[in-house]
Amino acid sequence: xxxxxxMSCMDLGAVVPEMVLAGLALALVPIAGWARxxxxxxxxxxxxxxxxxxxxxxxxxxxxxxxxxxxxxxAVDPFRGFYQLVIEAGAIITLFALAxxxxxxxxxxxxxxxxxxxSVGGMGLAAATDLGLIVLFLQMxxxxxxxxxxxxxxxxxxxxxxxxxxxxxxxxxxxxAYGLTFLFGLTGSLNLRIIGTxxxxxxxxxxxxxxxxxxxxxxxxxxxxxxxxxxxxxxQGATAPASGFVSVVPKVAAFAGLLRLxxxxxxxxxxxxxxxxxxxxxVTMSFGNLMALRQTSLKRLLAYSSIAQAGYMLMAVxxxxxxxxxxxxxxxxxxxxxxxxxxxxxxLAQVERMFGRDDYVAIRGLGRCAPxxxxxxxxxxxxxxxxxxxxxxxxxxxxxxxxxxxxxAWLAVVAALNMALALYYYAAIVAEMYFHEPERTKxxxxxxxxxxxxxxxxxxxxxxxAIPTLALSVAQLGSSMLR
Amino acid sequence: MLTTTIFLPLLxxxxxxxxxxxxxxxxxxxxxxGAVLTLIAAIILWxxxxxxxxxxxxxxxxxxxxxxxxxYDIAIGxxxxxxxxLTAVLLTVVMVYVFGERDRAHAHAFLFLLLGTGLIxxxxxxxxxxxxxxxxxxxxxxxxxxxxxGGERRRYAALKFFLYTRAGSLAMLLGFLALYLAMExxxxxxPAIITAKPLAHAPLASALVFFALLIGFGVKLPIVPLxxxxxxxxxxxxxxxxxxLAGLQLKMGGYGLVAILLPxxxxxxxxxxxxxxxxxxxxxxxGALAALAQSDMKRLVAYTSINHMAYVALxxxxxxxxxxxxxxxxxLNGAAVQMVSHGVLTGGMFLMVGMLQHRAxxxxxxRFGGLIGSMPAFSGLFGxxxxxxxxxxxxxxxxxxxxxxxxxxxxxLWVAAVTVLGLILxxxxxxxxxxxxxxxxxxxxxxxxxxxxxxEAWSAGTLAALSVLIGILPAVLIAAVDSATRIxxxx
Numbered sequence: 001x002x003x004x005x006x007m008s009c010m011d012l013g014a015v016v017p018e019m020v021l022a023g024l025a026l027a028l029v030p031i032a033g034w035a036r037x038x039x040x041x042x043x044x045x046x047x048x049x050x051x052x053x054x055x056x057x058x059x060x061x062x063x064x065x066x067x068x069x070x071x072x073x074x075a076v077d078p079f080r081g082f083y084q085l086v087i088e089a090g091a092i093i094t095l096f097a098l099a100x101x102x103x104x105x106x107x108x109x110x111x112x113x114x115x116x117x118x119s120v121g122g123m124g125l126a127a128a129t130d131l132g133l134i135v136l137f138l139q140m141x142x143x144x145x146x147x148x149x150x151x152x153x154x155x156x157x158x159x160x161x162x163x164x165x166x167x168x169x170x171x172x173x174x175x176x177a178y179g180l181t182f183l184f185g186l187t188g189s190l191n192l193r194i195i196g197t198x199x200x201x202x203x204x205x206x207x208x209x210x211x212x213x214x215x216x217x218x219x220x221x222x223x224x225x226x227x228x229x230x231x232x233x234x235x236q237g238a239t240a241p242a243s244g245f246v247s248v249v250p251k252v253a254a255f256a257g258l259l260r261l262x263x264x265x266x267x268x269x270x271x272x273x274x275x276x277x278x279x280x281x282x283v284t285m286s287f288g289n290l291m292a293l294r295q296t297s298l299k300r301l302l303a304y305s306s307i308a309q310a311g312y313m314l315m316a317v318x319x320x321x322x323x324x325x326x327x328x329x330x331x332x333x334x335x336x337x338x339x340x341x342x343x344x345x346x347x348l349a350q351v352e353r354m355f356g357r358d359d360y361v362a363i364r365g366l367g368r369c370a371p372x373x374x375x376x377x378x379x380x381x382x383x384x385x386x387x388x389x390x391x392x393x394x395x396x397x398x399x400x401x402x403x404x405x406x407x408x409a410w411l412a413v414v415a416a417l418n419m420a421l422a423l424y425y426y427a428a429i430v431a432e433m434y435f436h437e438p439e440r441t442k443x444x445x446x447x448x449x450x451x452x453x454x455x456x457x458x459x460x461x462x463x464x465x466a467i468p469t470l471a472l473s474v475a476q477l478g479s480s481m482l483r
Numbered sequence: 484m485l486t487t488t489i490f491l492p493l494l495x496x497x498x499x500x501x502x503x504x505x506x507x508x509x510x511x512x513x514x515x516x517g518a519v520l521t522l523i524a525a526i527i528l529w530x531x532x533x534x535x536x537x538x539x540x541x542x543x544x545x546x547x548x549x550x551x552x553x554x555y556d557i558a559i560g561x562x563x564x565x566x567x568x569l570t571a572v573l574l575t576v577v578m579v580y581v582f583g584e585r586d587r588a589h590a591h592a593f594l595f596l597l598l599g600t601g602l603i604x605x606x607x608x609x610x611x612x613x614x615x616x617x618x619x620x621x622x623x624x625x626x627x628x629x630x631x632x633g634g635e636r637r638r639y640a641a642l643k644f645f646l647y648t649r650a651g652s653l654a655m656l657l658g659f660l661a662l663y664l665a666m667e668x669x670x671x672x673x674p675a676i677i678t679a680k681p682l683a684h685a686p687l688a689s690a691l692v693f694f695a696l697l698i699g700f701g702v703k704l705p706i707v708p709l710x711x712x713x714x715x716x717x718x719x720x721x722x723x724x725x726x727x728l729a730g731l732q733l734k735m736g737g738y739g740l741v742a743i744l745l746p747x748x749x750x751x752x753x754x755x756x757x758x759x760x761x762x763x764x765x766x767x768x769x770g771a772l773a774a775l776a777q778s779d780m781k782r783l784v785a786y787t788s789i790n791h792m793a794y795v796a797l798x799x800x801x802x803x804x805x806x807x808x809x810x811x812x813x814x815l816n817g818a819a820v821q822m823v824s825h826g827v828l829t830g831g832m833f834l835m836v837g838m839l840q841h842r843a844x845x846x847x848x849x850r851f852g853g854l855i856g857s858m859p860a861f862s863g864l865f866g867x868x869x870x871x872x873x874x875x876x877x878x879x880x881x882x883x884x885x886x887x888x889x890x891x892x893x894x895x896l897w898v899a900a901v902t903v904l905g906l907i908l909x910x911x912x913x914x915x916x917x918x919x920x921x922x923x924x925x926x927x928x929x930x931x932x933x934x935x936x937x938x939e940a941w942s943a944g945t946l947a948a949l950s951v952l953i954g955i956l957p958a959v960l961i962a963a964v965d966s967a968t969r970i971x972x973x974x
Contacts, residue, residue: 325551387623388616388619388620389620393619394548397551397660398551400656400660401551401660401663409661412657416653416654416657417650417653419649420646420649420653424642424646427642427646428642435638435641469547469548469550472548473550476550
């Protein structure tokens, strides 16, 4: 479609959300350096406003007819609309937690900028249909994430965490860029859809190699085994709200990017990616759960838990081409995952602020000294474990269903075993909060930001769980993409 | 009305959570009112129940997750009705029993009421996903109840209970998903699945689904070798927790066998019928023999539950294997009546044991003796419930076990003979228990025990009276159960 392509070049209307957020982030950079005292709150408010506007602009894309912009390099379709909304929602919730966590410190003004930039990167990845842009946006989601982990510059664990995260990320993204050059070399095009139509004649071995290399990059962002190594250290070293952000937004973006790549550029089973992804999913969920069993730092435990959760979601990605129920399942689960994971990290942020530690002793007897926070954490963990009527339950049903319908019954069995196993460590945390008396009673840091973050997430966990259609219907809208 | 009955406990529970923290009496009162209202609602269901009206009465459907064909679909048949009434009765009894006791009254009342909603919803659910949802809603509160108010080893017992049941329920979920995907168009609707019997001609798939569901329901029932969680959970749970756990939660498994596994895949159950018979007989003997070996009274009662619930599994196996519709119905009637009877009797037994422990601070059988002299009212109730449990004619246990044995006799003399052996062993367990505690003289050094309070007498007395009522007028219960099994036996 050469005419259509040329007509859609320079379609600025297609990138309004990205422009709003990136523009605000750039404008906030000098302000953040200058702000003192109460003005330090200003960037967070601006970022909140920007994100709300971006959500408003993004939402109509859910029902828009798919089209392409910027000469076929950027998609405007419901798929993009959905994943961008999820990223924006995740950013807003993280913003609340970050603002509460860093109130009165110099990081209070800086954090929203990194948050906005990372969100723009993630949003771009959900829309990019061009190899060059994919590389660009992957870097763009990663670099601000490194900064979020390093927000407290003098903190030794944060330094070490960032160092590992950065080195691993740089290497993984370089390998991925290398893999993408193979796709370009095989087809002579950077465009995903053109690659998809011209790959058919290419050598299968080269395609498989290219896919394997590309998976390194996405696997890094999604914390798939064996590309997960950075996650436990980074999550443990970062402050809890930043860990929450890193556990959600880059993952959502990478799932969007991977799905678009698979469905647009690698159709018709050119590579046996369903089977490959199914095996990686099985390994990822089993490894994540087994490692989570032996953790004592709760942030580290949640890191392994989020690795396992990525494995569950990958199960439906593996079935994405085989059953129409797979895409909505992934979408729904990401929404559920966002709610429950960010709620858990927000409560951990409170605990960390209160006791300066994040192990089992810190939350012992939390049910007595902070009943609301404890209840929120318990609900989030039970939801992660898949207990109804919470969002994690419906999400797991959809994922298992997609796996069985996609011909991966064995994978569904592996997943069910994993879910039973995972209950052990989730229940252990709940038991620590409710079945023990507190070591010392201390009031939790009651700050409006925490309350907003925890409240929104918990409301989502319960509402989407009791009435899954609320989120599932949106995820279904978001399964149609430009092809 | 059915929806009201299901959600009344939960609503009361939410109200309880908003009550002021310095008024535990108000909390207790509200919770009790909620339980009584639930009982009234259940009785209204019963009054409006038509014994010839089939298994889908009081039906209500509403879309829930239309995209995957799951709906809020509830209705009751005779067995569901009986179990819902049992739930409401036991919930009320428990609320009377704990009135004024237990710290953290808000959480305690809320969890028990939430459990009530889970159980009633489960017995009414006509949609497999909804059934699964209620199944696990009933699981989580019990985890907290055991973990917070339990005995010495409560954390271990709670976790073990949670993990076992959860592993079972996930197997069950996979089985449900397979049934769902085998239906064309895909649906979780239980009546539709029972009509279509989607896996009847897929030997491998149906075998896998059978075992998945058997594990799910079997953990709850429990059957040997999936019973390992039960002694710990029952013993460590607070008295009222044991009552609900044994009296109601084991029925989740039994109900699943009778109302889902058997009607949805009767030919597969028949194919593995002998396996199920052997498992049931093993559980029957194991439960009785293990109970004989116990010195802790609560542990003893817990093990007899394995023995009693094995009749349900046996009834289902016999019903699937026998060709005669009359024998099928007899077996299923026995299984259903056994569930109600066991709920009343074992619930009552756990209350009695709890009262003794409350007074003496121990449950060791050797620490008691001659109770009939010191606590006549207690001994009377204790004896009545124990005789009911051992299957004395005129009490509810007899009706149930007699029917199952009668049906088993039509299948094989040997099966009936082994069942009778299990029955004799269980009789021995209870006779010995009574002889050692009620008769004789108190052991040296034992404290004088106070008489029953009116709370205690009312709660246990209600259950004992129910057992007598079912024993003398079995028609009341059997009329309802019969209306359900008449349909279930047609396959």
